[in-house]
Amino acid sequence: xxxxxxxxxxxxxxxxxxxxxxxxxxxxxxxxxxxxxxxxxxxxxxxxxxxxxxxxxxxxxxxxxxxxxxxxxxxxxxxxxxxxxxxxxxxxxxxxxxxxxxxxxxxxxxxxxxxxxxxxxxxxxxxxxxxxxxxxxxxxxxxxxxxxxxxxxxxxxxxxxxxxxxxxxxxxxxxxxxxxxxxxxxxxxxxxxxxxxxxxxxxxxxxxxxxxxxxxxxxxxxxxxxxxxxxxxxxxxxxxxxxxx
Numbered sequence: 001x002x003x004x005x006x007x008x009x010x011x012x013x014x015x016x017x018x019x020x021x022x023x024x025x026x027x028x029x030x031x032x033x034x035x036x037x038x039x040x041x042x043x044x045x046x047x048x049x050x051x052x053x054x055x056x057x058x059x060x061x062x063x064x065x066x067x068x069x070x071x072x073x074x075x076x077x078x079x080x081x082x083x084x085x086x087x088x089x090x091x092x093x094x095x096x097x098x099x100x101x102x103x104x105x106x107x108x109x110x111x112x113x114x115x116x117x118x119x120x121x122x123x124x125x126x127x128x129x130x131x132x133x134x135x136x137x138x139x140x141x142x143x144x145x146x147x148x149x150x151x152x153x154x155x156x157x158x159x160x161x162x163x164x165x166x167x168x169x170x171x172x173x174x175x176x177x178x179x180x181x182x183x184x185x186x187x188x189x190x191x192x193x194x195x196x197x198x199x200x201x202x203x204x205x206x207x208x209x210x211x212x213x214x215x216x217x218x219x220x221x222x223x224x225x226x227x228x229x230x231x232x233x234x235x236x237x238x239x240x241x242x243x244x245x
Contacts, residue, residue, distance in 0.1 A: 029185055063228040065109030070221035072102025072132055077214025080195065080207055095136045102132035120181075121174055131163060157199030164192035179242025180224050187217045194230035 026076030047159050074171070079091045136157065171185035194210030197203070227239035 027194055041057060058229055060232065061109040061116075061125070062121060063114035063195045064230075065106050065113075065121070065129075066221045066225040066228070068101045068103075068105035068109070068132075069125075069128055070218045070225060073096050073214055073221065074218035077191075077211045077218060080211025080214060082204075082208045082211065092139075098132040098136040103129050103136065104133070105129070106132065120170075120177060123197075127166065130213060135159075151197040151202070153202050156194050160192055160196040160199060164196050165193050166188065176244060178244060180220075180227070181241075182226065184217065184220045187213055191217050199235055 010182055075092075076094045077092065079086055079088060106125045106129030108129075110122050110124070110129055113121035113125055138156075143152070143156075146155060167185060167189045171182070171189045174181035174185040191210050191213040194206055194213060198210055200206075200208035223239070224241065227241050230239055231237050
């Protein structure tokens, strides 16, 4: 059975009032299948239950993706916020977290979002997972080779500017999904913009402000992670996400 149709002229009425049967036409064929209404309803229920069972086999990967993003963003943003918070020489602690948690974990979350047919989640988690992986590679492999070049921060600024553009696109899409995502991506967009401007203009003050925006972004992402996990555990909406209909 490829599809159900009620517009075919050959079968203007699929349900017989006297016999209570349903006629299912076979696509590209003059043949049809006649079954009772009761069996037809049971068939629809089995298809529905089968789809629900398939979906239930995959847990919501959103909590993992948000957790990886939040934690990695928090650690890096503390360093961006200024040396009065932590010694900048300790910044390499970000690299393994960016590679494995912010990077690999988010990338996997994005793959599972593809399985759930969630275009936004798949694009966001996969992209930002790749962002953290590329950031770790840039800082550990590429940046040391550029230290002898003047205005080295312009390279970092260009890197962040490109991600600002992508985040702006995601922010527009987030405005139609939920209040939580729109808030998260709005602050994240501002964070990338400030960090890009700060590096391109070599302004420590703007970078510090961007760092504080990044810390706020991290806590918003942690809230989303907590909402998904806690709401799932308690089987009720204790932490609202403001989903749009």
